[in-house]
Amino acid sequence: MKKETTPSHIIQQNDRPSILVVGTGAIGGYYGAQLAKAGAVVSTTHRADFSIVREHGIHIDSKNGSYHFKPAQVLQHVTEYEGFPDYILVGLKVLEEISTAEMLFPVVGPSTTIVLLQNGVEIEESVAQAFPNNELLSGLAFVCLSRTAPGHISHTCYGHLTLGRFPHGNSPAAQKIAQLFETAGIPCPVTETIALERWKKLVWNAAFNPISVLSQGTTQDILSHPASAYLVQRVMEEVCTIAEAAGYSLPEAIIQKNLEATQRMKPYKTSMLLDYLAGRSMEVEAILGNPLRAAKRHQVAAPHLETLHAVLSLLVKQGKDSDEAR
Amino acid sequence: MKKETTPSHIIQQNDRPSILVVGTGAIGGYYGAQLAKAGAVVSTTHRADFSIVREHGIHIDSKNGSYHFKPAQVLQHVTEYEGFPDYILVGLKVLEEISTAEMLFPVVGPSTTIVLLQNGVEIEESVAQAFPNNELLSGLAFVCLSRTAPGHISHTCYGHLTLGRFPHGNSPAAQKIAQLFETAGIPCPVTETIALERWKKLVWNAAFNPISVLSQGTTQDILSHPASAYLVQRVMEEVCTIAEAAGYSLPEAIIQKNLEATQRMKPYKTSMLLDYLAGRSMEVEAILGNPLRAAKRHQVAAPHLETLHAVLSLLVKQGKDSDEAR
Numbered sequence: 001m002k003k004e005t006t007p008s009h010i011i012q013q014n015d016r017p018s019i020l021v022v023g024t025g026a027i028g029g030y031y032g033a034q035l036a037k038a039g040a041v042v043s044t045t046h047r048a049d050f051s052i053v054r055e056h057g058i059h060i061d062s063k064n065g066s067y068h069f070k071p072a073q074v075l076q077h078v079t080e081y082e083g084f085p086d087y088i089l090v091g092l093k094v095l096e097e098i099s100t101a102e103m104l105f106p107v108v109g110p111s112t113t114i115v116l117l118q119n120g121v122e123i124e125e126s127v128a129q130a131f132p133n134n135e136l137l138s139g140l141a142f143v144c145l146s147r148t149a150p151g152h153i154s155h156t157c158y159g160h161l162t163l164g165r166f167p168h169g170n171s172p173a174a175q176k177i178a179q180l181f182e183t184a185g186i187p188c189p190v191t192e193t194i195a196l197e198r199w200k201k202l203v204w205n206a207a208f209n210p211i212s213v214l215s216q217g218t219t220q221d222i223l224s225h226p227a228s229a230y231l232v233q234r235v236m237e238e239v240c241t242i243a244e245a246a247g248y249s250l251p252e253a254i255i256q257k258n259l260e261a262t263q264r265m266k267p268y269k270t271s272m273l274l275d276y277l278a279g280r281s282m283e284v285e286a287i288l289g290n291p292l293r294a295a296k297r298h299q300v301a302a303p304h305l306e307t308l309h310a311v312l313s314l315l316v317k318q319g320k321d322s323d324e325a326r
Numbered sequence: 327m328k329k330e331t332t333p334s335h336i337i338q339q340n341d342r343p344s345i346l347v348v349g350t351g352a353i354g355g356y357y358g359a360q361l362a363k364a365g366a367v368v369s370t371t372h373r374a375d376f377s378i379v380r381e382h383g384i385h386i387d388s389k390n391g392s393y394h395f396k397p398a399q400v401l402q403h404v405t406e407y408e409g410f411p412d413y414i415l416v417g418l419k420v421l422e423e424i425s426t427a428e429m430l431f432p433v434v435g436p437s438t439t440i441v442l443l444q445n446g447v448e449i450e451e452s453v454a455q456a457f458p459n460n461e462l463l464s465g466l467a468f469v470c471l472s473r474t475a476p477g478h479i480s481h482t483c484y485g486h487l488t489l490g491r492f493p494h495g496n497s498p499a500a501q502k503i504a505q506l507f508e509t510a511g512i513p514c515p516v517t518e519t520i521a522l523e524r525w526k527k528l529v530w531n532a533a534f535n536p537i538s539v540l541s542q543g544t545t546q547d548i549l550s551h552p553a554s555a556y557l558v559q560r561v562m563e564e565v566c567t568i569a570e571a572a573g574y575s576l577p578e579a580i581i582q583k584n585l586e587a588t589q590r591m592k593p594y595k596t597s598m599l600l601d602y603l604a605g606r607s608m609e610v611e612a613i614l615g616n617p618l619r620a621a622k623r624h625q626v627a628a629p630h631l632e633t634l635h636a637v638l639s640l641l642v643k644q645g646k647d648s649d650e651a652r
Contacts, residue, residue: 214540215640225643231636234629303560303629310557311634314541317551 016041017176020085020107021071022078024049026145026153027117028091029058031161033069034184035089035177043073043081050076052151061148062155064185084109087177090116094123094286101130108134113173115163117141119205120286121198122294124166135173138194139163140201146274160187164194199243200250204258205287207235209272210308213282213315220267223259231304232259238302242291245298279319284312342367343502346411346433347397348404350375352471352479353443354417355384357487359395360510361415361503369399369407376402378477387474388481390511410435413503416442420449420612427456434460439499441489443467445531446612447524448620450492461499464520465489466527472600486513490520525569526576530584531613533561535598536634539608539641546593549585557630558585564628568617571624605645610638 017040021032024044036042046053057070075081084107092100104114104127113135116124124138144157163178165171174190181188191197211222211231222228236255243250251257262268275282288309295302343366347358350370362368372379383396401407410433418426430440430453439461442450450464470483489504491497500516507514517523537548537557548554562581569576577583588594601608614635621628 211637211640214637216644217640221644222640225636225640227632227636228640231633234632304633306553306560307557307630307633308637310551310553311537311540311637314537314543314548314551314554318542318547 017086017180018072018083019043019087019089020078020081021045021089021091022104022107023090023092024053024058025091025093026147027141027143028089029069029147029153030060030143030145030155031091031117031141031181031186032071032089033058033060033067034186035180036069036071037067038180038183040087040180041072042069043075043085044071045075045078045081047076049150050074056151058151058153060153060155063157064155064159078103078107081107084112086111087113087115087173090114090118090127092118093281094118094120094283095281096285097281099126101127105130110134113137113177115139115177116166117161118286119201119283120290121195121202122290123198123286128166135171136166137163137171137174137177138166138198140194140197142201160189162189162191162194162197164191164197167195168193193248196243196248196250199239199246199248200254202243202287202291203236203239203250203254204262205270206239206291206305207232208262209270209282209287210284210312211235212270212273213276214308214311216273218267218269219262219265223263234304235308238295238300238305239291242295242298242300242302245300246294282312282316284309284316288312343412343506344398344409345369345413345415346404346407347371347415347417348430348433349416349418350379350384351417351419352473353467353469354415355395355473355479356386356469356471356481357417357443357467357507357512358397358415359384359386359393360512361506362395362397363393364506364509366413366506367398368395369401369411370397371401371404371407373402375476376400382477384477384479386479386481389483390481390485404429404433407433410438412437413439413441413499416440416444416453418444419607420444420446420609421607422611423607425452427453431456436460439463439503441465441503442492443487444612445527445609446616447521447528448616449524449612454492461497462492463489463497463500463503464492464524466520466523468527486515488515488517488520488523490517490523493521494519519574522569522574522576525565525572525574526580528569528613528617529562529565529576529580530588531596532565532617532631533558534588535596535608535613536610536638537561538596538599539602540634540637542599544593544595545588545591549589560630561634564621564626564631565617568621568624568626568628571626572620608638608642610635610642614638 019035019040019042021028021044024046032042054074057068060067108131115137117139128136140162143159146154148154165174170190170192178188178190240250272282292309345361345366345368347354347370350372358368380400383394386393434457441463443465454462466488469485472480474480491500496516496518504514504516566576598608618635
């Protein structure tokens with residue numbers, strides 16, 4: 001499946017970097033559009049929305065104004081991409097049934113930089129191993145996005161990114177794509193310690209996402225019921241303990257700050273609850289399974305997280321089994 | 327609301343004990359029918375099924391043969407009962423919104439024995455305090471029953487009872503009602519330590535009931551998924567630890583025996599899952615909240631049980647809130 005290598009400097013004759021978005025859901029579509037806005041040549045791959053996007057492009061209805069994004073190439077599969085892109089922006093979910101490395105293989109050229117814009121902790125290793133000679137950036141999006149219809153994305157809050165080289169450090173490629181995002185108005189600090197940032201984001205995600213799915217509650221429902229508010233704190237403490245054992249000391253006030261910020265928010269359905277209600281896959285392993293594997297590796301107890309993972313992973317399995325039975 | 331006291335020996339002129347079933351669901355209906363079979367004068371109270379039962383009685387479709395039970399008095403409310411019964415058989419669920427003591431008050435005479443045929447641990451105290459001069463028996467049913475239609479009960483497996491005096495000990499009243507059950511073919515050992523028996527039964531219930539609801543899985547689904555099979559064991563261990571701290575040493579092999587027996591069963595939907603799927607109330611506090619309060623009292627950690635309780639009690643609250651919003 002690997003295409004014949006045509007050096008990317010022959011294809012890219014100008015200064016406009018070429019970018020291929022793989023997994024163009026709400027995240028991939030929104031941030032791909034920002035890069036196009038900043039002058040990059042952005043192409044996209046799609047499953048369900050391919051025909052509509054090829055014909056009509058992507059419409060983004062943003063709190064900052066609505067706009068339209070017409071990708072350079074609209075593809076069903078990465079093998080249809082002409083040449084090799086300077087950057088691949090991965091907006092795929094982190095799911096056991098998706099091998100990101102396999103999917104990217106045909107389109108990763110010798111000087112392609114891979115950017116994972118995905119949730120969870122310890123999600124980079126398989127891609128890093130598959131492409132040991134390529135630069136790998138790891139990024140987090142802090143944003144409220146949803147795909148409201150085929151080819152339509154709604155952007156309701158936040159939007160900033162954090163990017164860094166995997167496993168740590170900085171690089172010209174990181175600086176360059178961060179600069180493109182900044183040009184488009186997206187704050188995108190480059191961090192030397194992206195793994196630490198992933199653990200920091202996980203503090204909120206590992207608590208609110210699974211509890212919201214299992215209880216069908218909003219953030220406000222969860223915090224106004226004493227037993228679940230208490231559980232949120234215990235899970236956050238466990239994440240901090242695991243992160244510490246894994247070598248990432250989180251700021252002491254992080255739990256209190258997360259709780260206070262959530263109290264101030266409007267009642268909010270987590271992205272995992274929205275996925276569950278819509279029958280979409282949930283990133284249970286990236287958010288819960290991976291930190292638990294880290295806990296096991298470092299012999300740290302995390303019984304609350306463990307309970308949420310056990311029940312939620314069984315719920316996911318039940319859903320898959322019933323899909324297969326159809 | 328208290329009726330004028332007419333000594334029960336005037337009303338009960340013969341040797342056939344009078345029994346009032348309060349909360350005639352599947353449990354109350356089935357065991358009331360057994361007592362009638364053994365010669366007792368059994369009356370029943372109903373909410374939804376009142377009209378149908380008054381006209382047609384209760385039909386029991388049992389693995390041991392089908393039969394029909396025509397109660398002596400069919401009532402909507404205990405105040406309509408003529409006289410005071412020798413026994414009140416309580417088949418009500420243990421729910422926060424139901425005060426069993428208040429409900430029984432009008433019909434408890436000076437020599438009425440109260441029999442709680444209910445699930446959970448530490449469920450007797452409020453009734454014991456409300457009727458300090460009445461004999462209180464506490465009992466557990468090991469049985470698979472369901473109400474298949476108004477006035478219809480299906481009995482598919484098991485059936486035996488365990489009864490004992492609360493808080494412990496034996497009594498002639500316990501012996502007498504146990505003898506009636508035995509006459510009807512229901513094994514009913516009288517135990518001196520009913521609280522211990524409650525903790526023993528809780529080992530299974532506290533693990534399988536909540537996990538089945540949150541994951542929508544059968545017993546087999548739960549045991550064939552490694553993470554949830556592991557969780558079952560952890561919860562069972564926590565129940566044993568709490569019971570021990572509360573003064574009830576459970577047999578060492580109890581967890582292994584429970585797991586093996588469940589493996590041998592056909593895939594089984596727990597009663598709590600059936601309640602959840604049918605939109606009925608779940609006994610979350612009797613099964614999870616009460617053992618957790620015991621854990622707190624004895625300063626024992628039970629983080630897995632705590633997590634299940636937090637999420638499930640929020641799920642219940644969500645359901646109630648949406649009922650109220652209708």
